[in-house]
Amino acid sequence: QQQVKQSPQSLIVQKGGISIINCAYENTAFDYFPWYQQFPGKGPALLIAIRPDVSEKKEGRFTISFNKSAKQFSLHIMDSQPGDSATYFCAATEGRGSEKLVFGKGTKLTVNP
Amino acid sequence: NAGVMQNPRHLVRRRGQEARLRCSPMKGHSHVYWYRQLPEEGLKFMVYLQKENIIDESGMPKERFSAEFPKEGPSILRIQQVVRGDSAAYFCASSPRLAGVTGELFFGEGSRLTVL
Numbered sequence: 001q002q003q004v005k006q007s008p009q010s011l012i013v014q015k016g017g018i019s020i021i022n023c024a025y026e027n028t029a030f031d032y033f034p035w036y037q038q039f040p041g042k043g044p045a046l047l048i049a050i051r052p053d054v055s056e057k058k059e060g061r062f063t064i065s066f067n068k069s070a071k072q073f074s075l076h077i078m079d080s081q082p083g084d085s086a087t088y089f090c091a092a093t094e095g096r097g098s099e100k101l102v103f104g105k106g107t108k109l110t111v112n113p
Numbered sequence: 114n115a116g117v118m119q120n121p122r123h124l125v126r127r128r129g130q131e132a133r134l135r136c137s138p139m140k141g142h143s144h145v146y147w148y149r150q151l152p153e154e155g156l157k158f159m160v161y162l163q164k165e166n167i168i169d170e171s172g173m174p175k176e177r178f179s180a181e182f183p184k185e186g187p188s189i190l191r192i193q194q195v196v197r198g199d200s201a202a203y204f205c206a207s208s209p210r211l212a213g214v215t216g217e218l219f220f221g222e223g224s225r226l227t228v229l
Contacts, residue, residue, distance in 0.1 A: 006155075034217065043117070043204055043220030044156065089155055099146070099169055101218065103155035 003027055004092050006104025013111050019077040021107045023090035026071065030092035034101070035064065035075050038087045047088070048075070080111045115139070117221035118187075119205050125227045132192040132199070134224040138207030145188045146218060147180060150202040159203075162188060195228045202226075 006023045013019045023033075034049035050057045050064040050073065057064045063076040077084055090104040118137040126132050138145050143163055148156040158172040162182040173180065177195075182188040192199055202225045206218035 004155075041222070043206075043222045044218075045220065046217050049217070099144070099161040100158040100172070101156075102158070103148075105153070105155045 003102045004090060004104040006090050006107060008107060009105070010108045011110070013080045013109065015080065015082060015111055015113050017080050017111075019075075019080045019084070019109055019111070021075045021088055021090070021109070022072065023074065023104050024070075024072045025092055027092070027094070027102075028071070029094045030102075032093045033064070033066065033073050034091050034093075035062075036089045036091060036103075038089065038106075040086075044089060077109075080109075082111045082113050085109055085111050117205055117207050117219055119203075119221035119224050121224055122222065123225050123227070125229060126195050127229050128196055129194050132195050132226055134190040134192075134203050134205075134226070135187040136190070136205030136207075136221060137187040138205075139209075139219055142207035142209050142219070144208040144210070145182050146206045146208070147188075147190050148204045148206065148220075150204060150223070152201075156204060159190075192226070195226070197228045200226055200228045 004025050035047045036044035037047045038044040048059050048062050050066050052068045055066055061078045066073045087106045087108045089106045091101045093101050120135050145162045147159040150156045160173050160180045161169040165184050177193045179191045202223045204220050204223045206220045208218055
């Protein structure tokens, strides 16, 4: 059972465009939602994260939008650059009492020059 | 401050052999996690350890897999009698605080196991 569903599986965007990756979850106990970025041959690295009491969080060109009632959240990459080409994973955790991060299957983003 | 160190980066084993994967967490980090990544899949939680203690092994297969984090030395993920389905990238992560609270894990570059 996939607890965090991520789409699309792959995404191709032109330089300067907006990249949008969506995730949905069912478990209402999830209370922290990080996004990880992974380059080929490397381990994932935390990009940005949000708690469900906030509807939006922005860090530079990266923005998380969160819709608690719909149990959906998304990552927007503004002014996408070729250096943003990587695989992006959304994740969720139940917070205290659970040390597991549950990851989506990932979105491979390619930004063409 | 060196990152999470994993070795070997690549490991090839024949069916039935044993695989040992090692992980040294970042300095000052006492929480260690192992995740497995299959092709076209996200990362799957396997086990969470603190020094000399397995805290949560709910993601570990019941047989052939074991993990430890001794008082001295790196954390070890051990896979006995490997099968082709064990071929995957195994990532170790560490955290200075409970990851369930912060959601932040510091990952190593992974150990890629290929079973022939």
